[in-house]
Amino acid sequence: MKRKSRINSNTLLLLITIALFIVMYAIGCVIYHEKGFDHLQTFLNILITNAGLLCVACGMTCVMLTGGIDISVGSLIAMDCMILAYGMGVKGYPCIPLLIFVLVIGLVFGLVQGFLVGYLDIQPFIITMAGMFFARGMTAVICTKQLSITQDANALFYSWANYKIFLPKFLGYLNSKGKLQIPFIRPTVLVALSVVLIIFFVLKFTKFGRALYAVGGNEASAKLMGLNVRSTKLKAYILSSFLCSIGGICYSLNTMSGSVQQAVGLEMDAIASSVIGGTLLTGGVGSVFGSLFGVLINGTIGTLVNTNGKLLSSWANIATAALLCFFIILQSVFALVKERKS
Amino acid sequence: MEDQILLTMRGVSKTFPGVKALDNVSITLRKGEIHALMGENGAGKSTLIKVLTGVHAFEEGEIRLDGFDEPIINHTPIEAQKRGIVTVYQEVNLCPNLSVAENLFIGREPKTKLGYIDWRKMNKLSRELLKRLDIDVDVTQTLENYSLAIQQMVAIARAVDMDCKALILDEPTSSLDENEVSKLFVLMRHLREKGVGIIFVTHFLEQVYAVCDRITVLRNGEFAGEYTVAEMPRFKLVATMLGKDVDDLDSIKPEGCESNCDEIAVEAVGLGHKGTIKPFDFHIRKGEVVGVTGLLGSGRTEMVRCLYGADHAQSGTLKMKGKVLKAKAPIDSIKSGMGYLPDDRKADGLISELSVRENIVLALQARQGVFKTLPLAKQYELADSFIEMLHIKTATRETPVSQLSGGNQQKVILARWLCTHPDFLILDEPTRGIDIGTKTEFQKLILKFASEGMSVVFISSEIEEMLRTCTRMCVMRDGEKVGEIDGEMTQEIVMSAIAGGEEK
Ligand SMILES: Nc1ncnc2c1ncn2[C@@H]1O[C@H](COP(=O)(O)OP(=O)(O)OP(=O)(O)O)[C@@H](O)[C@H]1O
Ligand SMILES: [Mg+2]
Numbered sequence: 001m002k003r004k005s006r007i008n009s010n011t012l013l014l015l016i017t018i019a020l021f022i023v024m025y026a027i028g029c030v031i032y033h034e035k036g037f038d039h040l041q042t043f044l045n046i047l048i049t050n051a052g053l054l055c056v057a058c059g060m061t062c063v064m065l066t067g068g069i070d071i072s073v074g075s076l077i078a079m080d081c082m083i084l085a086y087g088m089g090v091k092g093y094p095c096i097p098l099l100i101f102v103l104v105i106g107l108v109f110g111l112v113q114g115f116l117v118g119y120l121d122i123q124p125f126i127i128t129m130a131g132m133f134f135a136r137g138m139t140a141v142i143c144t145k146q147l148s149i150t151q152d153a154n155a156l157f158y159s160w161a162n163y164k165i166f167l168p169k170f171l172g173y174l175n176s177k178g179k180l181q182i183p184f185i186r187p188t189v190l191v192a193l194s195v196v197l198i199i200f201f202v203l204k205f206t207k208f209g210r211a212l213y214a215v216g217g218n219e220a221s222a223k224l225m226g227l228n229v230r231s232t233k234l235k236a237y238i239l240s241s242f243l244c245s246i247g248g249i250c251y252s253l254n255t256m257s258g259s260v261q262q263a264v265g266l267e268m269d270a271i272a273s274s275v276i277g278g279t280l281l282t283g284g285v286g287s288v289f290g291s292l293f294g295v296l297i298n299g300t301i302g303t304l305v306n307t308n309g310k311l312l313s314s315w316a317n318i319a320t321a322a323l324l325c326f327f328i329i330l331q332s333v334f335a336l337v338k339e340r341k342s
Numbered sequence: 343m344e345d346q347i348l349l350t351m352r353g354v355s356k357t358f359p360g361v362k363a364l365d366n367v368s369i370t371l372r373k374g375e376i377h378a379l380m381g382e383n384g385a386g387k388s389t390l391i392k393v394l395t396g397v398h399a400f401e402e403g404e405i406r407l408d409g410f411d412e413p414i415i416n417h418t419p420i421e422a423q424k425r426g427i428v429t430v431y432q433e434v435n436l437c438p439n440l441s442v443a444e445n446l447f448i449g450r451e452p453k454t455k456l457g458y459i460d461w462r463k464m465n466k467l468s469r470e471l472l473k474r475l476d477i478d479v480d481v482t483q484t485l486e487n488y489s490l491a492i493q494q495m496v497a498i499a500r501a502v503d504m505d506c507k508a509l510i511l512d513e514p515t516s517s518l519d520e521n522e523v524s525k526l527f528v529l530m531r532h533l534r535e536k537g538v539g540i541i542f543v544t545h546f547l548e549q550v551y552a553v554c555d556r557i558t559v560l561r562n563g564e565f566a567g568e569y570t571v572a573e574m575p576r577f578k579l580v581a582t583m584l585g586k587d588v589d590d591l592d593s594i595k596p597e598g599c600e601s602n603c604d605e606i607a608v609e610a611v612g613l614g615h616k617g618t619i620k621p622f623d624f625h626i627r628k629g630e631v632v633g634v635t636g637l638l639g640s641g642r643t644e645m646v647r648c649l650y651g652a653d654h655a656q657s658g659t660l661k662m663k664g665k666v667l668k669a670k671a672p673i674d675s676i677k678s679g680m681g682y683l684p685d686d687r688k689a690d691g692l693i694s695e696l697s698v699r700e701n702i703v704l705a706l707q708a709r710q711g712v713f714k715t716l717p718l719a720k721q722y723e724l725a726d727s728f729i730e731m732l733h734i735k736t737a738t739r740e741t742p743v744s745q746l747s748g749g750n751q752q753k754v755i756l757a758r759w760l761c762t763h764p765d766f767l768i769l770d771e772p773t774r775g776i777d778i779g780t781k782t783e784f785q786k787l788i789l790k791f792a793s794e795g796m797s798v799v800f801i802s803s804e805i806e807e808m809l810r811t812c813t814r815m816c817v818m819r820d821g822e823k824v825g826e827i828d829g830e831m832t833q834e835i836v837m838s839a840i841a842g843g844e845e846k
Contacts, residue, residue, distance in 0.1 A: 217437035
């Protein structure tokens with residue numbers, strides 16, 4: 001009998017992720033001190049740019065916990081953005097009904113995918129790949145041009161997009177020209193952070209959340225223990241697509257445009273963020289806080305490369321790839337160590 | 343009260359593709375009785391239970407439950423649970439990634455007033471529940487940190503904590519030691535007094551006589567009779583199960599290394615692994631069968647893992663046939679002629695999609711290397727001979743092992759290691775879940791191999807079984823080898839050696 005109270009290896013992975021983010025950010029602050037990397041606003045901008053991704057990553061984490069995957073999210077975001085841009089920019093529809101429409105589309109999309117995965121036992125990769133092609137195709141069907149939402153088209157939506165929520169004054173700093181800058185965030189950040197908190201709560205404190213872990217841990221056992229595996233999976237995919245639609249709205253607020261090529265590969269960013277945050281592709285292990293830091297790391301890499309200015313932006317991809325390898329290797333090393341011990 | 347009927351299954355039939363698993367089977371469970379369900383491996387016990395609890399659908403028959411006027415059909419385990427039928431299935435079915443407390447309470451978590459999970463209360467209730475069963479674990483740790491026995495006890499604790507009319511235990515004792523079994527029995531008797539009906543599956547006859555009131559025997563998927571324990575002496579029960587008289591178990595006597603061979607096959611000096619087992623000395627002669635005994639968690643498994651090189655020894659040396667062996671990984675040990683059957687069948691993995699034949703030849707193939715494929719004819723021959731020798735009940739040799747009954751899966755693993763014909767074979771609880779007829783066959787087989795020069799280290803929780811096969815026993819206590827017994831060996835001598843100083 002082994003009863004040493006050792007730190008759980010999953011917690012350790014999360015700690016490593018957080019530490020890595022801090023180290024990376026600190027290095028950035030030192031190297032790019034002149035360019036203002038150490039200003040609070042730089043950090044907030046990472047949050048602002050990645051608010052959409054953060055919502056998506058939360059949904060992705062839920063699906064990955066069950067041992068599944070959802071690769072339709074990037075295309076779904078493109079479709080959402082296109083619907084919003086086309087609806088407001090071209091047709092001049094009011095924004096509130098459009099937003100509700102987009103959210104409902106997310107629910108329906110998830111319902112169909114979840115039903116196929118949960119009740120008909122089809123491989124999630126295949127189903128969501130079909131979903132991916134479908135959504136991307138629909139985006140092109142709506143409009144093949146690049147559309148944008150202007151102030152004239154929808155003043156309300158425009159004002160949201162440009163709304164700044166200032167942080168308290170004492171956080172202000174002087175920029176290089178000696179002007180006082182008060183750091184701000186956008187409404188999308190609040191939305192995304194609320195999503196993180198809510199999903200954290202759901203995962204930790206609700207039956208559904210724990211069922212996600214159980215299903216990912218051992219599906220057959222979960223069934224025999226009397227959990228409803230099918231409906232759990234169904235709900236996971238609904239949640240993913242719904243959060244993806246919320247993310248789509250954030251994305252739209254950030255870019256104020258819609259095009260067929262939007263958010264290509266975003267699903268991979270979301271998966272990468274989750275994995276870096278300690279979610280196992282095999283399911284059963286992971287947390288949204290991990291995914292939050294995964295997204296932040298992802299964003300920091302991008303910002304570092306941008307701030308440098310001379311580097312090709314593809315270096316960001318290479319850095320992400322390296323990190324992914326690092327974390328996956330770390331995870332398997334931990335798994336091996338665990339096996340040795342037991 | 344005594345004769346009030348709680349549950350009846352009548353005329354139940356179930357066919358899997360190619361196998362008639364149940365044919366017109368009936369069982370009657372009364373309130374406040376412990377009802378043994380007996381039968382050979384593959385007789386259909388687990389299938390009957392799965393049909394009852396909605397894991398499998400059935401074709402014919404009806405199920406009646408006290409309190410329902412109409413016959414009932416459970417479509418899912420949840421439905422069965424809601425009707426008061428709670429089950430511990432044969433393999434431990436819990437989620438290794440969740441904490442012990444969650445495994446106890448998932449699906450019925452205590453809630454706070456606001457409707458979210460009350461972790462504090464859940465952990466507290468879990469601690470209380472396990473304490474009543476005398477299990478000492480940290481309930482907040484993930485389950486995978488604990489041994490199979492603890493996991494088994496957690497599964498049982500989960501079941502008995504649910505309010506139920508009928509409790510079904512499918513081989514709950516297969517990975518428990520005597521201490522834990524007696525705890526379980528106390529619990530079962532307590533539930534019996536409260537009027538719960540218990541169906542209890544086991545291959546240990548003495549356990550049947552210790553707690554059960556009535557016995558239903560299945561044979562080859564058919565109903566072979568219902569008896570009260572009193573009218574069913576041991577030999578009659580065995581005969582009913584097998585459908586024939588067997589030569590009594592006691593007819594086998596240890597012959598062991600009387601083959602006067604003095605050649606030392608394996609010798610370990612000061613071998614140890616930090617944290618699991620203190621340095622120990624060990625030797626075994628060619629053709630000898632040595633037992634390793636001790637309570638669960640006493641370091642039996644750890645000792646043999648160290649010998650095999652599954653745990654890398656930090657101190658000491660290991661010599662095989664006089665040559666120092668430096669095994670870095672199990673594959674080195676296999677190549678130098680060792681074989682190891684671990685106690686955790688699930689982790690060691692039968693590969694459940696592969697066929698019986700493929701699983702049997704797997705280790706042999708691994709030793710030969712990928713490029714020297716065994717000829718198919720040879721594979722057929724090997725598979726067929728072991729299927730026959732160990733009575734593996736399978737439709738064909740190409741059936742996927744996932745479709746075999748629990749005990750028959752265990753036999754396939756056993757066959758896997760026996761067919762490599764190693765010089766030194768380590769068997770950790772090889773007969774877990776194996777029926778009594780096959781156990782005898784297996785013991786004979788071990789002795790036969792030994793007489794051909796194989797050295798065998800044998801761990802079993804059943805002392806009798808070891809007495810019958812071993813010439814010598816190592817005694818383990820608290821992660822340390824505390825002594826050896828040879829010469830005269832009886833149940834009492836071994837028991838007191840195991841208990842050591844702390845006799846009760
Ligand atoms: N999923 C399945 N598919 C096909 N055949 C199966 C399946 N499950 C069980 N069987 C077959 O049904 C028969 C009865 O199996 P069952 O598991 O009920 O035996 P058992 O009495 O529980 O044996 P054991 O003591 O080994 O656990 C066996 O021949 C087995 O091969
Ligand atoms: Mg069985």
